[in-house]
Amino acid sequence: DVKVTQSSRYLVKRTGEKVFLECVQDMDHENMFWYRQDPGLGLRLIYFSYDVKMKEKGDIPEGYSVSREKKERFSLILESASTNQTSMYLCASSPTLATGAEAFFGQGTRLTVV
Amino acid sequence: AQKVTQAQTEISVVEKEDVTLDCVYETRDTTYYLFWYKQPPSGELVFLIRRNSFDEQNEISGRYSWNFQKSTSSFNFTITASQVVDSAVYFCALSAYNTDKLIFGTGTRLQVFP
Numbered sequence: 227d228v229k230v231t232q233s234s235r236y237l238v239k240r241t242g243e244k245v246f247l248e249c250v251q252d253m254d255h256e257n258m259f260w261y262r263q264d265p266g267l268g269l270r271l272i273y274f275s276y277d278v279k280m281k282e283k284g285d286i287p288e289g290y291s292v293s294r295e296k297k298e299r300f301s302l303i304l305e306s307a308s309t310n311q312t313s314m315y316l317c318a319s320s321p322t323l324a325t326g327a328e329a330f331f332g333q334g335t336r337l338t339v340v
Numbered sequence: 341a342q343k344v345t346q347a348q349t350e351i352s353v354v355e356k357e358d359v360t361l362d363c364v365y366e367t368r369d370t371t372y373y374l375f376w377y378k379q380p381p382s383g384e385l386v387f388l389i390r391r392n393s394f395d396e397q398n399e400i401s402g403r404y405s406w407n408f409q410k411s412t413s414s415f416n417f418t419i420t421a422s423q424v425v426d427s428a429v430y431f432c433a434l435s436a437y438n439t440d441k442l443i444f445g446t447g448t449r450l451q452v453f454p
Contacts, residue, residue, distance in 0.1 A: 259442065266349070268446035269431065284441070316385065320442070326373040326392050326435075329442055331385040 232332035245304040249317030258300035263314040307339045342367045344434050346445035361417040361448045363432030371437035374415045379429040422452045
């Protein structure tokens, strides 16, 4: 079974803190994604990566950065957490989508910034 | 630009009713893929189906069926004889052949009451 594992299920951080959300996949997938999920807004793409050290901005990259030093690991970084970044964060991985392959998701990290 | 619209925010039905979840998409690409995912209360998105743009055959899998119509840019999902376990948020998603972005709709929350 494909496994996408997010390091934390719940996190509470203070405003201004630097926050790291980690995601690891075990299927040698090229692509990895970070989404945030908010009520009424669905899943919005923050960043994605199609190869090691490669990244592309999604629809809402402001306030976030990412790191992919190894193929299996994709980190989302909140440089200075703010309350409007309180959300559910979902990581996903997939083979190249050009093949029509589906994405596999982690269990999500619910981040609260106080 | 790619876009997925799920106009139904929330649907409530009583067990054994049939229910259809609507999905309308926009893309300029001629080769693309459409997906449906289910998000149960546990939070992890589960892949249900994939369709490529050249295959307009409807698909049935048990109580689930999908109707893909390019003429109306729609990819609707029907659950026949709904059950309480079908209660979840359902997302429609789109990826185009020449991009590795996976774009989601805002989701439809389905509640099935006994």
